[in-house]
Amino acid sequence: MLAGGPVTDDEMTDFNFALIATRINHDERCARFQRLRRRSARSLVFAGLVLVVLNFLVCVAYVLFSLSQQGTLP
Secondary structure, rough: OOOOOOOOHHHHHHHHHHHHHHHHHHHHHHHHHHHHHHHHHHHHHHHHHHHHHHHHHHHHHHHHHHHHHOOOOO
8 A cells, every 4th residue: 555556445444444443533532632731720720729728717806816815815
């Protein structure tokens, strides 16, 4: 086929099947990669929100602690 010689119908069918199978495998890999990217982005957003909430809780605890210390001064 690459040398330019004549090919049979069976060889051409096998070649076309190989091209189609390669394309399907490529599409599946691309879809898997896209799912991984979406899942990673969601995980990063979730981790960021957890950090924001923890920071907020620490700030609230600090404010409450500061207010309680001011109330005990003579």
